[in-house]
Amino acid sequence: MILALAGQVAFAAEKKMYRWVDDNGNVFFSDQVSPKDVKHRRESLNHNARVLEVVEKEKTKAERELVKRLSLLRQQQEAIINKQKSHDKVLLSTYRSVKDMEVALRGQMLAFDSKRKVVRGNLNRLELQLLQKQKKAAQYERDGLNIPVKLQTDIATVKAQINKTYIEISNQFQKKKRIRQEFARDIERFSYLIKLHDSDDDSGYLNAKNKAAVELGLFLCETPMQCDRAWVSAKQFIRINSTVAVDIETDTLIMGRAPYNDDDLSLSVSRMKEDDGSLQLFLDIRCRKSSLGDALCRGPRVKGIRHSFNEFIKSTLPARER
Numbered sequence: 001m002i003l004a005l006a007g008q009v010a011f012a013a014e015k016k017m018y019r020w021v022d023d024n025g026n027v028f029f030s031d032q033v034s035p036k037d038v039k040h041r042r043e044s045l046n047h048n049a050r051v052l053e054v055v056e057k058e059k060t061k062a063e064r065e066l067v068k069r070l071s072l073l074r075q076q077q078e079a080i081i082n083k084q085k086s087h088d089k090v091l092l093s094t095y096r097s098v099k100d101m102e103v104a105l106r107g108q109m110l111a112f113d114s115k116r117k118v119v120r121g122n123l124n125r126l127e128l129q130l131l132q133k134q135k136k137a138a139q140y141e142r143d144g145l146n147i148p149v150k151l152q153t154d155i156a157t158v159k160a161q162i163n164k165t166y167i168e169i170s171n172q173f174q175k176k177k178r179i180r181q182e183f184a185r186d187i188e189r190f191s192y193l194i195k196l197h198d199s200d201d202d203s204g205y206l207n208a209k210n211k212a213a214v215e216l217g218l219f220l221c222e223t224p225m226q227c228d229r230a231w232v233s234a235k236q237f238i239r240i241n242s243t244v245a246v247d248i249e250t251d252t253l254i255m256g257r258a259p260y261n262d263d264d265l266s267l268s269v270s271r272m273k274e275d276d277g278s279l280q281l282f283l284d285i286r287c288r289k290s291s292l293g294d295a296l297c298r299g300p301r302v303k304g305i306r307h308s309f310n311e312f313i314k315s316t317l318p319a320r321e322r
Contacts, residue, residue, distance in 0.1 A: 217283035
């Protein structure tokens with residue numbers, strides 16, 4: 001009997017109690033959680049009413065979807081930062097000065113000009129061939145004869161080669177323009193890195209992170225108070241740029257309704273905390289799941305909205321916080 005009583009006391013001491021609050025604010029205590037209440041946030045208590053474990057509230061479908069998108073965002077952000085770091089390393093190991101970069105640029109431009117002269121010479125040769133063959137075809141027609149099939153084929157072939165050469169010239173021009181632009185950005189970046197080369201701070205990393213923020217539609221908060229002000233501005237940004245009404249609005253999430261038309265834009269902003277304790281606002285843009293909707297989300301309009309988010313938030317903050 002003594003052993004049985006001791007066993008019952010031990011069982012009672014080990015048995016957990018649960019505490020939870022339903023949607024109406026009612027508090028419940030029980031040693032079991034019914035299926036209809038498992039969705040609520042609950043605490044496991046020991047016999048002294050101390051909290052042993054906390055099970056968070058079950059997420060809605062929209063919240064689960066947001067978690068997935070945030071995870072993807074963080075991966076994209078880290079990829080951009082790592083790409084920038086890798087590019088910085090290449091710049092510093094390849095060039096010793098801005099003058100070296102300018103010399104390298106001139107070399108590439110001269111190489112393009114030389115190649116363009118060769119292609120232009122080929123074009124002149126093809127155009128001359130075409131003119132000669134067209135003269136022969138015209139002579140056949142003046143003589144009342146049918147143009148030979150081989151001559152017709154040769155004319156068509158030369159025309160195709162001429163068109164292909166024009167495309168090649170256009171591509172070379174675009175590539176030359178792109179290389180000039182890339183060098184201009186690299187020279188600016190290299191000049192910045194040189195200033196930090198002897199510094200022990202993490203400014204290079206922060207610069208890469210800020211670049212990623214603009215690219216992805218992030219606002220990096222410096223203080224919780226600044227984040228509160230930015231949150232108000234983010235709501236205004238959504239009202240200006242979203243074509244659908246807001247569906248969810250909490251302290252950490254503002255989400256528009258699902259896009260209905262091919263030209264609809266559904267904006268959402270979430271406030272999230274990074275592993276290092278820093279806060280940031282993340283802008284997400286959704287389009288209708290269709291070929292036109294996908295094209296819209298990949299197009300310049302959506303890219304422009306995402307890139308303007310950071311600057312819009314900054315413009316609404318007090319001057320001392322920008």
